[in-house]
Amino acid sequence: MELKQYQKEVIADLDAYIEYAEKYNRLDTAFHKFWEDKGVSISSYDNYYLHPYDNSITGVPHITVKVPTAGGKTFIACNALNTIFRHMPADKPKVVTWFVPSDTILKQTYKNLNDPSHPYRQKIDSHFGNAVCVVDKEAALFGHGIGPTEIREQLTIFVLSVQSFAANNKDGRRVYRENENLVEYAKLYDNMTKRVNGSDETGLIQVLSYLNPVVIIDESHNFEADLRVDMLKAINPCFILDLTATPRKKSNIISFVDAIKLKRANMVKLPVIVYNHRSTNDVISSAIQMQRSLEQKAVAMEAEGGRYIRPIVLFQAQPKTDDDNITFDKIKNKLVEIGIPEDQIKIKTANKDEIKNTNLMSRDCPVRYIITVNALKEGWDCPFAYILASLANKTSRVDVEQILGRVLRLPYTTKHKEELLDLSYVFTSSNDFRSTVENVIEGLNRAGFSKKDYRVAEVPAEPASVPTELPSRSLFDNDDADMPAIAPTDDIDEQINPETIKTTIATPATNTGTVELEAFARQENENYNQQAAQQTDNNDIPNDIKGMINTYPIKDVFADSAKELALPHFVKKINANLIFADEYVPLDKTMLAEGFDLDKCDHNIDFTPAKSEAVRVDLEKSSGEEYAVTRRNLNANQLSFIKRHFATLSPESKQRQLAEMLAKSIRFDEISEPQVARYIKKAIEGADTEQLEVLYSNDWQTRNTIRQKIESLLSAYQEKKFKEWLDTGQVKCQAAYRLPERITVRIKSIGLAKGLYTEEESINGFEYEVINAVANLDNVLFWHRNPSRTGFCINGYMNHYPDFIVRLNSGITVLLETKGDDRDNSDSRAKVELGRTWANKAGEQYRYFMVFDKQEMEGAVTIKELLQRLSVM
Template sequence: MELKVYQQEVINDLSAFIDELERTEQINKAFSNFWGNKGISVHLLEDSFLKLYDNSVKGVPRVTVKVPTAGGKSFIACNALRTIFDSFPVDKPKVVAWFVPSDSILQQTLKNFKDSSHPYRQKIDSHFGSAVKVYDKESLLFGQGFNPIEVKEQLSIFVLSVQSFSTNNKDGRRVYRENENLAEFPNSYQYPDKKIPGADETALIQVIAQLNPVVIIDESHNFEADLRIDMLNRINPSFIFDLTATPRDKSNIISFVDAMSLKKNNMVKLPVIVYNHQDTNDVITSAIQLQKTLEAKAKLEEENGGKYIRPIVLFQAQPKSSDDNVTFEKIKTQLIEIGIPESQIKIKTADKDEIKNEDLMSNKCEVRFIITVNALKEGWDCPFAYILASLANKSSAVDVEQILGRILRLPYVRKHKQDLLNFSYVFTSSSNFLSTLEKIVLALNRAGFSSKDYRIKESQIENPLNNQETKESFESVSTD
């Protein structure tokens, strides 16, 4: 897989900033010059994104790229590693601390990086001669293939969550303790002034700090708390590369990707078509009917030379807090009573993960309905997810912004001949539909898109499962 034009432009911006940094040897000046070369003065600009360089992590270059959801942030970061390491001395250990915002994204990232057939790993291997080793926190703590000799001869990627070094829990404190598995490292320490007070000489966090890692922060807007900034300072980074769709105030942005670039490159299913119904039963039955309609279109597309697509519905249930809530157990029971095979239904909540070992993109997978609450947040990636059906009570706020981004990625990064396969869909039964629309716009904004990227479809239909008009209403979706 090669970079899209807009992704290559991000790498070009990174390279241009590094060139300025090497020329000026001053981070804030390099940042100002970088934008000055584009005809923009950050000293005069009053902008919500572009400001003077923020030096929260003292003396370390930290830059941000703003890329909308589904824009390929991780692939951009994989390509950025070579650009960053090429600016360092050849003998500097090639160590990357790759931070992700949650355990679910950590597992997905680990899986992708360890898979030699995955585009991420293939790109990294091609840039570093396949001398690449990927570690999670446990393999680092136990020294599994992790020692000074290995580190010197390869690119070492540590995949870590933002909670990995938290001192507020027992697991986080393990990285500060004496560790006989890492006893070989202190003899190679090169930064005596960067030793971490209170951490043992053989502690994992001490080792990482002495390796002076390049830091990649995925979804960096989750990393702005003061304690996390303190942790970044402690681990002695050599360069910090942030990626997010929604930069925070202190972000040092060097590259913007707009939503139009993603649309032109067929990265996203837009616009979002929004239906509002009278009650949750209508939401469920209409979502099922639309899934059947989309799957029929997908089969027709495949018969005419297209690739396999199995459209998936995400049912957003309510937390178990009262008897009348539409909880995930009730939704599953209702789907089975309607006649949906149990093998097509999976639950994904904080406590129950039935899709953990499912390859949702496989033509052997049967899953067509995933029931969640808010467990499918940033980083969960399945382009086959087309429909978000939110089942909030009429009196409840519809919290669709939490997972709307999960249905935006377009399968196979190409426009499909069957137009319905190029859009994403939201069903609600909100009594305050204007409030719901505000939340959808907020969700699009958080994903890096705008209020122009949705359409309202009037739909108040009785018994949608057996109504031919429903199918025709889906066929007549307009994006004008």
């Protein structure tokens, strides 16, 4: 299971923020500069989503990622651990406290993270060399797998619920009590150890505070209460990552995931088709007919090579009390009376669970109807759930917002040949339809989506009339007076008439409105996809904040030409199936590591001694507030302790410990940690005791030397593999990147003609000299400053963002990379070779040039040479 493109962007944002924090040494400055480089001035406004950095958890990096329901928050978090710990000191214990919002979700999260066959655990194992231990609170209280020695040899993840770890309840207080199972930790404390108020020195919360963990918070909006913030402070985190679809106001958001990105990645069933009926009977009839119709289409699709899908209906009941099971049982009995086989109907509530240990996606599972109340709090979902049918009486509030997100996940995260299986459906019966739709919007908002992601259809006013086209109504149409009056009742026996429903579902679909509803859904799906295709978000501005940022459009004179331009990027051929003859996905350089074997590579590394000092990353006060991130020298006692301990080991133990310690901090997505450790051990096997101690004391320098060596080996292999795949047709160029309709600009350029947008980013020095000369050529139509990270990337064995995109009157598009003679760097030759390869594969309408002032390099040109070549194109 690999990251989707938008998930990679989230991880890139996380990595970038941490790099900003290391560069600027202040958390607030890092946050400000992070957004400033995206064209957003944090200091210029304070709104719900973006505002100056909030330091509620004093001195600790505390950031939030906004990801809609079904966006894969847990998988993002699994990958984020690698990124976070990569920036930590090598000798820091790798400890994570992973908070979830309820005990039910805790069981699910713990099960998945603890299962070696689950994609979540497999991804974590791949990053941490299979040295992973996952514990819940009970195991932790007994000290299972979390002794001081074990903690230092592994990644340890404590999966904890908010409720069971709070100090204001009896169960939560257990973590503060004396614990003989954790007594070894008390021997390790010193006068620098933070003490937790009210906790015994052997209490679990004191041990966690000593371990200074990374904190992951799933659904972080549940952490708003002051008691929970106090508990979080007591744990003494070194880093906090919040993931939620609905961030709280004080959240420091560094990454937004839009619904459209989830739709493009085939993660969600959008749009949501909302259909209001006259009665509960009609809701049930329509749900049954739609389920059967979708299943027939799923069977036909599978026969043509598609995946197995068995659409499920969620009947949402609303009991009078939390423990009232009578309502659920009555609904189930009514469905059986209608003729639904009993084994196809299950009840799933907080107090009655008939789908426990059931694999709802198994071909052997008969379940097609689930009666529930609040799937979100009940902690379950299933991608086969397609239809949410509310059975509330007509005057009740239709509380779909807590359950709507459960039907949004798309099976197998792939687009299906039958488009109706790419959508989700909500059936209701309400006299106040406007309130109902507002409730649907609230449900979408709660799930991280918006009112753009649903479509409303409504039943005709006269039951006997079946129009050829189903009417669509606006949210604010007030036609409820046309609906037949039905006396409200809470009695399920009176709401549901099995005989009436049986008669309706026995009627041919062409006479029941199902065909019209499906036609409406197809048309709205087409409209939604067209809108998605037209929305270009390459400028990296999330929809959530687009209205808050000054952006600049393409000049009208260039609009048509810019719209035609689709820059090719490299794509990789993947295994074809029966539905698609050939399928290509964007090339990621990690793909190019296929077959790379570090064990067989050159192990000779030059460890030239250099004066260095051991350091650790920590937070310290700056200007009276704990915002700064600095490297603080280890004191003499600490250095002495490290050397004394290391000196007691045998030469073999020294090699093993040094190799394993370094491997934990030198992580590659493409190479397993054990393989890195083996490589390091072989590289240092000839070192004597004194040399090993020097390498150990100067671990930062040693780590960087080894990383650079492995990076060079991996890069050379990826370049070779890239060329091989080009030759064999596994990689090709395919038009993909379109220029964004609007861009953000931090500082406007002045005095340059023919910029594509009404404003372009400021350009200085040699870059200005080059583009000014280019713009003055008669045959140049327009140019654009291509931003790094968010602009067009030549995605080969390295990610190369050329400085400029230039369009000529002839239709030729030119990519320019400028290099002042004082700014040559080691990757210039690789960039120019990749750029020229791209131009050759992209086609006759594309060119690439690297431009130096006067210096000569094979494949590059001077300004004079560039102008001569462009002028004749």
